[in-house]
Amino acid sequence: DAGVIQSPRHEVTEMGQEVTLRCKPISGHDYLFWYRQTMMRGLELLIYFNNNVPIDDSGMPEDRFSAKMPNASFSTLKIQPSEPRDSAVYFCASSLRFFRETQYFGPGTRLLVL
């Protein structure tokens, strides 16, 4: 069974450009989480969804960040416009509703904004 799939694995862009990160959760999982990992702030939860509905976006750093989950098998995290301080590794994770203590992480997307 495939795990959580993220694309792209690496992204290099210039400041001001729009960046879209993609995630496909494990089939049947109804919770999806987006995390960001930086040297300065460590690993932090940005937003999570239950059955495609955003539940808590309190970790989203600012309005330049947005996340959507149009269906149960796909989510996007968009940054517009991107800034150098957005450079980080972005992880997506998914879980079952009653087993949210077991989250399966994707391989991450390493984003570099020049």
Added chain:
Amino acid sequence: AQTVTQSQPEMSVQEAETVTLSCTYDTSESNYYLFWYKQPPSRQMILVIRQEAYKQQNATENRFSVNFQKAAKSFSLKISDSQLGDTAMYFCAFMLGGTSYGKLTFGQGTILTVHP
């Protein structure tokens, strides 16, 4: 807000030896979970071990075990018979139950190097 503190930025151990990684957390809640995640150079986040706060017995997974001291809010990870493949960043993490069930809070991480 809940906080997780890992006071050891880096640790090293010889192959086949035992090493203990420290973690403390702060919460006023009684319903929570604690975790240790491993992040090797590949960056993949791998769940190593999990402890439910209501369980008094320390969790064990093969060579990995925890020392859960609820009153002291301490959650250390012991790795026995260390292997070269254990070289990674280790994160301690915390999750509340109830309405915040699912939100993971991570510590800053400890880099563990296993030497041959």
